[in-house]
Amino acid sequence: MTKLLASRAARTHRKAWAAVFAALALTSLLLGSFGLALASAGLGHARVERYAAADLVVTGDQETRFTTKPWGSDPQTVRAGLTERVRVPEGALGVVRKVPGVRAVVADDVFQAGRAGQALTGRPWDAARLAPYELRDGRAPRRAGEVVAGGGARLGERVTLRVAGADAAYTVVGLADGPGAAVYFEAAEARRLAGHPDTLDAIGVIAEPGVGTDALYGRVRHALDAAEIHSVGRRADGDSAKVRVLAGNGRGNPEFLDVAPARQGMLEMLASVTVIVVLVALLVVSSTVVQALRQRSHELGLLRAVGATPRQLRGAVGREVGRVAVRAALLGALAALPAYEALRLLLDARGALPDGLELPLPLWLWPAPLVTAGLTILIARVAAWIACARAARLRPAEALREAAPGTPRRVTGLVLLFLGVSSAGTAVLQSGQTAAMAAGSAAVVMVIGCALLGPWIARGAMRILGAPLRRFGGPGGHLAAANCAASATRLGAALTPIILVTAFAAVQLSGGATLTHAGQGQARDAMRADLAVRADGGLPDGAVQRIRQVPGVRAATDVVPGTVVLAHREAGDPRLERLPVLGVTPERLPRTLDPGLRDGTWRSLRPGTVAVGADRARSLDARPGSTVTLRFGDGTEAKLRVVAVYERSLALGDFLLSRDELLAHTSTPREGRVLVAAAPGADRAALAKSLAAAVPGTRVERDPAPIQVEAADQALGEVVTVAAVSAIGAFTAIAVLSTLSLITIGRRPELRLLRLAGAGRRQLRRMLRLEAGATALTGLAVGAVVASVPLLAFSVAMARTVPYLPPAQALVIVGVVAVTTAAGTLPPSWAALRGRYPGASPSEG
Known part of the structure; x- marks a missing residue:
């Protein structure tokens, strides 16, 4: 049956x-x-890539951990990867060399080397065998002044390389396979240039013929544990920071x-x-x-x-x-x-x-x-x-x-709306990911509540739109108002997907746009410098002092980017949050880069101290004189004394540190720049030439771009958000189209009856157009209200501003809703409006 x-x-x-x-x-x-x-x-x-020929790679522990006990639960541990290299003690080299089954042990150090606007990677030539990269021409370097270069170099060429801000001339004695951005030094010279003689970046292990990787892994792991070899640095997780032995796909982690x-x-x-x-x-x-x-x-x-x-x-x-x-x-x-x-x-x-x-x-x-x-x-x-x-x-x-829809449905919808507003309210009291999650969940809950309350929302909308429809819409307007008022359940079903696509797209797009827009405004307000000095391979030591002595320089600030990890609890659960930060020299900082000081002083910013953004200070209950615990990019934990609280944290990050302290925990210093403020009346063109002469090998930028820190996964988040909004937007647009098409198909007997009663095709088309307009307008208005509640909470919590949605994106949302609403309402009705009916005038029938 x-x-x-x-x-x-x-x-x-x-x-x-x-x-x-x-x-x-x-x-x-x-x-x-x-x-x-x-x-x-x-x-x-x-x-x-770099360690493809190695059977095992010994490296530092590139994870930091945080364990805490949530409310009413067992202790939980969270992990986060470290973006700065954690090194291995030099003593591990001898320990691994003695392990049975090891044919060769190769030490590797990686450092930056700049050459004529090109960023290069420097390594000892011995480490090239771990890829393996072999000579295409020439010979291996034997002295400190010789190098082997990748593609693009010429044999016998004299090149000037800048490492750690110091320039030196080298002779290319060999050409090697592999990336052209690599340059290989004699082993002792590479150790000197790397700048950490007692530690190594990684150790490549090559097995004897016939020795399996699994067996060798166990022997190397046992030997390192027996010798109590641990990663370098004072780690927050103590004894767990032992060196790692990597095999298989894990060998790529030390390189990337x-x-x-x-x-x-x-x-x-x-x-x-x-x-x-x-x-x-x-x-x-x-x-x-x-x-x-x-x-x-x-x-x-x-x-x-x-x-x-x-x-x-x-x-x-x-x-x-x-x-x-x-x-x-x-x-x-x-x-x-x-x-x-x-x-x-x-x-x-x-x-x-x-x-x-x-x-x-x-x-x-x-x-x-x-x-x-x-x-x-x-x-x-x-x-x-x-x-x-x-x-x-x-x-x-x-x-x-x-x-008709019953009272339980109405009560459930009202409860969900209340829960959504309450969830949005909690976002105001939170920060970071918690605020974003609270805002997103509030939008979803409120949309479901609106779906349940659709008939009542439709009745309320018709009380507002009914009078204009009757007054300005003519006979078609009267029919549209009467139909919408009499079919609230049907109109409520049509509103649900429109509310969904409007609210979802607005929340997803406006959340990131609000932070970006507010951050760009803060970055413009913070930038006070007239010039910026950069250099490939890093600025030389003492560059900022030399720049300050140039006539016409009012203030100079050395700025370097970095990352820290903040261990804290959100809703009782442990969380490790990786944050972009800046390291600065504090002398006359507001003259070049003004973070908007709220409390404290910049003069006290030195190693062992930190300045905190106002929003982060509120969440951490930090103020000048209190202590904040941070983990640097290499996993080293430090308790830092707060010396200042500032406003412009969306642009400059939640923490400002001393440049020297941040660089001390940076394995490969990123390209920094010195911001220069010109003295009143100084000729900027002449000043730029003087700066270039004072620090050779640098380039000087006029009107430097504002500084705005960017989270490591910000680009990924933007692309995934756009992809999700596009996909789900198309999904809900199809839902709008299909729902309205189903409703219109179900109304064909009603439309034929109206034709039999004497209504003309033009009148019915006008009625349908006005109904589609009323549906789209109501859905957009309710969707905007639903989106504005969590967005307002999110923007106040994160940016202390009102939500922002780029006008082009807002027009796209309105256009998609208008087009899909019209397409779902008008074409399915054409079949019912064809042909002539008794009582219709010739012009109508």
Whole structure:
């Protein structure tokens, strides 16, 4: 019986199920593509290049840990990757060399070397065998003044290299395979230039022939533990900071230090997006299936009235939805692979992935979208069960009656709205990721609440829009107002996807745009310098002092970027937050870079102290004289005394440190710059020439760009956000189109009846256009209100400003809603408006 009902209904209602098919196919595609991205990131690793010929690599512990006990739970430990190199004691070299089965042990040090505007990587020539990179021409370096260069150099050429700010001339005696940005020195010279004679960056281990990697790993690990070899530096996690022995894909981690932290951030971001996709899919698919079955409410009621049992009704609907869901889910699963590849290409094109990150997609992972296809089918079956639950519960005598939405639905919707507003309120009291999560969850909860309150929202909107429609819309306006007022349930169903797409897109796009916009404003206000001095390979020692002595210089500040890790608790759970920071020289700082001092003094900023942004100081309850504990990029923990609190933390970061202290924990100093403020009346062109002469090998910039720190995963977050908004925006736009199409298809008998009653085609078209306009306007207005509540809380908590959405993006949202609303309302009605009806005038009929 149920099989017969399902097959007959599926053939009869093909147009209604076409909209459901589209929504389910896109659901399967989105879940499959993001699921593949999540699985690929989980399998991701650093590319193995520099140590490809080594069986094992001994390196420092590139993780920091934080353990705390949440409220009413067991202790929890979180980990975060370190972006500065943690080194190995030189004594580990001798320990590993004595291990049975080791054929060769090679020490490696990596440092920056600048040459005529080109950034180079310096290493000892012995370490080239770990790749292996071999000589193409010439010989190995034997003296301090000789080097082997990569591609682009010429044999016998004299080159001037700048290392740690000092220039020296070298002769190219050999040309090697491998990257052209590499230069190899004699071993002793490389150790001297690296600047840390008692430690090593890494140790490459090559096994004897016939010795397995697993066996050698165990021996090396045992030997290092027995000798109590630990990573260099005072670590926050104490004894756990022993040196690491890496094999397989792990050998790429010492070369690409940014990969592990970026991969961890990518996993968290993709997991968050996937959860949002699932929630949106549940809401949209449920809404679409419910609307498809609502058009057949009288048919379902008739089946109950003629004796169909609730079980037969649920079984028939379940089979009917199952047939559509299986085909749609499989189609979406097949399209998930190319969609994932498109996401990969977008990430690569925008430079959102760190150099060296490999995201594998092995063959055994290709069927993974079939799992998400199963989830899509489950979502459709659950939505169908919910949709026919009421009709299945009714007694046959009641099944044909139309019922208005009841009080439980209204109460549930109001409760969800209250919970959403409360969640947004908590965002004002939080900071960082907690505030963003509270704002995002508030938007989702409020959208669900609006979906339940759709009929009442529609009635309220018609009380506002009804009078203008009747006054300015003519007969079509009167019909539109009467139809919308009489069909509040139908209009409420049409509003749900519009509210969803408006609120979701506004929250996702405006959150990042608000922070970026506010940060750019702070950066412009903070920049006071007239000139900036830069140099490849680093500025020489004492450069800032020489610059200050140049006539016409009012103030000079050396600025270098870096990162720190803040260990703290959010909602009782441990959290490690990696933050971009700046190291500065404090003398006359506000003359060149004004952070907006609120409390304290810049004169006291020296090693052992820190300045804290106002928002972060509030969350940490920090003030001048108190202590803040930070972990530097190499994992070293330090308790720093707060000497100042400043305002412009969105541009300059949450912490300002002494330049010397930040550089002491930086393995490969990033390119810094000296900001220069000119004295009143000074000729800037002449001053730029004087600065270039005072510090040879530098370049001087006029009107330097404002400084704005950028989180390491900011580019990744922007690309993933845009991809998620585009995909889910298209998803919800299809939901708008399909829902309105289903509603209009269900109204065809009503439109034909109006034609029989004498309404002209022009009047009905005007009625439909006005209804579509009222629907779009109401959905946009409610969606904007829903988005503004969490956005206002988020922007106040994070930026102390009102939300900002670029006008172009706002116009896109309005345009998409307007076009999809019109497309879902007008074309499906054309069939009912064709032909002539009795009583219609020739011009109308």
